[in-house]
Amino acid sequence: MHSFDFSTVKALFLDLDGVLWNGSEPIGDLKAIFQKITQAGVVPILGTNNSTRTPASYQKKMASFGVQIEQNQIISPAVGAAILFKEKLPANVKIHVFGSSALKEYLISAGFILSDESAEIVLVSLDQDMTYKKVETAKRLIDNGAVFYATNLDPVLASERGWLPGGGVMVNAVETCTQQKPIVIGKPEPLLIQIAQKQMGIKAAEMVAVGDRYDTDILGGIRAGCRTVMVLSGVDSQETIKIFDRQPDLVCQNLNEFADLLLQHKGN
Numbered sequence: 001m002h003s004f005d006f007s008t009v010k011a012l013f014l015d016l017d018g019v020l021w022n023g024s025e026p027i028g029d030l031k032a033i034f035q036k037i038t039q040a041g042v043v044p045i046l047g048t049n050n051s052t053r054t055p056a057s058y059q060k061k062m063a064s065f066g067v068q069i070e071q072n073q074i075i076s077p078a079v080g081a082a083i084l085f086k087e088k089l090p091a092n093v094k095i096h097v098f099g100s101s102a103l104k105e106y107l108i109s110a111g112f113i114l115s116d117e118s119a120e121i122v123l124v125s126l127d128q129d130m131t132y133k134k135v136e137t138a139k140r141l142i143d144n145g146a147v148f149y150a151t152n153l154d155p156v157l158a159s160e161r162g163w164l165p166g167g168g169v170m171v172n173a174v175e176t177c178t179q180q181k182p183i184v185i186g187k188p189e190p191l192l193i194q195i196a197q198k199q200m201g202i203k204a205a206e207m208v209a210v211g212d213r214y215d216t217d218i219l220g221g222i223r224a225g226c227r228t229v230m231v232l233s234g235v236d237s238q239e240t241i242k243i244f245d246r247q248p249d250l251v252c253q254n255l256n257e258f259a260d261l262l263l264q265h266k267g268n
């Protein structure tokens with residue numbers, strides 16, 4: 001049926017919306033699904049582009065579905081940015097955040113100094129209180145030499161109210177007035193997935209990216225050198241991905257089906 005080599009799989013980089021849940025509704029019995037993954041000897045990593053929620057809040061949400069997960073198994077561009085900036089920059093670096101208060105709080109808790117006056121880095125993300133003044137501040141700091149980073153370029157964001165404007169809207173505003181392109185941390189850029197691999201000390205070939213969207217999850221996985229599994233429980237369908245040259249390595253109805261395959265081929 002397929003030539004997917006399950007024996008080399010050590011970790012999953014799992015998208016959340018459309019894979020684990022749709023809004024507040026879990027997709028399948030998450031407790032049983034995660035038990036199968038663990039029983040197969042595979043580490044699940046929750047990898048989201050959403051930086052408006054902290055790892056602690058996702059940990060809580062998973063717990064409400066009966067799944068115990070460590071905070072270091074949850075990675076967002078906020079987490080990725082903190083790891084990246086610590087690696088690359090001196091400890092006293094000043095960062096300007098044009099984004100949510102959750103993102104600001106996370107970076108402060110990670111030991112960074114945030115500033116609106118001067119900064120070596122401007123990090124742009126989803127800001128549901130976006131104003132002209134915030135765009136102006138980001139522009140001024142970037143014009144003065146700050147490096148422009150973006151958590152993601154997502155055009156839209158899933159919510160219980162339907163599709164809302166995503167982080168890409170704020171990034172585009174800054175891009176337009178600075179005429180500069182950001183370094184993007186989230187999917188479909190490979191950076192976030194590569195950071196997760198490095199943190200775990202595993203090779204790209206040992207990680208499988210699982211997602212419901214081709215243009216973020218699957219493309220990000222491909223760019224990071226992972227194998228990819230598309231689930232049909234979210235945005236994309238067999239029909240919508242036909243146009244892409246490079247197909248996912250495997251297509252499953254949902255995460256449960258993939259967990260069954262993992263356990264069947266890998267479990268002992």
Ligand SMILES: [Mg+2]
Nearest residue numbers: 015017018212
């Ligand atoms: Mg998704």
